Amino acid sequence: MRLAIFSDVHGNLPAIERMLTDAGAVDGYICLGDTVNYGPWSNECADLVASLPNVVSLRGNHEEYFLQGRYFGNHSIAREFFSVCYETFDRLDAISNLPSTYTLNGFVFSHTIKDQYIFADTPISLECNYVIGHSHRQFKISQPPFILYNPGSVGQNRQYINVINYLVADIDDMTFDLRSVLYDERVVIREMLRRHYPDTCISYYAKRPRL
Template identity: 30%
Template sequence: MQIAIFSDVHGNLPALEVVLNDIEERGIHQKFCLGDLVDFAPWGNEVIEKIKNLNIPCLMGNHDERIAFDIPVIPLTKHSEEETAARFLAIDHSKKYITKENKKYLSELPFHLKLNYKIGKKHWNIQLVHSSLKSNDTYLYESENDNIFIDLLNDSQSDVVIMGHTHLSFKKYFDGKWAINSGSVGRSREENRLASYVILTLDEDNITPEIIQLEYPLEEVAQKIEESEIPNYYASFLRNEKLSVF
């Protein structure tokens, strides 16, 4: 039994299509999205419509919530002045161009999702969150104290908790249980900038996670950003050019 989990598409349709094609080629039928479909690349509506049309269960990321309910943008101290200015413009672009129907779809997404799969005599509990159980805007990095992830596993009463939000993939093992970040499909903060997702392989005895990272037509995406009203900052970010980012 295999399950594919991905997150943080951020309007990057070409990256999403590469990930979905890879999942299909592997013959994986169970797939889930952890949210943040919009902002920073020009295909916000197209990404939403693809997720809708494929009936992929999806969580409400913090960016989805902001666009759905027109929540004001609050500057983050970790962002440079350059990124802060670009962020305001990019989110305003989404608020302007995401359709009313698609905003309604975003507004109805669940906050988190608990899965239970029975393999033989074993029931596996898998907790999906955008960033944590209580917030979709909490930054949990691989460097956090292990107790944070152990508490999350205990609070959710799960064998695996999978999150996104930080755009940095990792997997941490705790005595038979896993805390995993799937990374980002469309706006990776990793050095390689590849589209990232996670495959869970379940059998009666174990859950085995694998982080998959894929190339996609990144330069094509960067050029489309530059042709749009979205700040060129996000094209430079994808190219991993030197920027004032955290």
């Protein structure tokens, strides 16, 4: 059985549509959270993820912000994004009962571990096998007998804004294929302009490095 596993769509409808096309025929999906916020299509992305066949969708910190009605972080630009996106979000029912973890074949799937931003070089002692998102970076950490995968971000790659990262797993033998595909991020910026996003938010996307 093959599963497409992805995280951090962040309201980027063109990116998740491109990912789904690239993944092709799979037997199911695992979404690791943060489907909403930042991009202009939080409602549409929540709908699309919920409509996927055999999908397990988890709660990320941005779903939690939307459910609580406030952004709990200290980043000023992130606060501006939240103000714009939360104002038009009307799919709270779709995200209100999402679990925080899912276990399958000896792997724990979650948005992150203990609310940490975990990167490839983060000092961490694995206590089991994990697949996590949250840090918007694609990597693998091997600590035999355990392993951790991060598929990276679909909708807001923090290294190259025009790159979509995700992974495809073969559940029968638990092999993981980390994947990357390009898309046209200018579509997102044009929609932000059309919806009158603050200049600081538009500049955040416009000035990110491209591959």
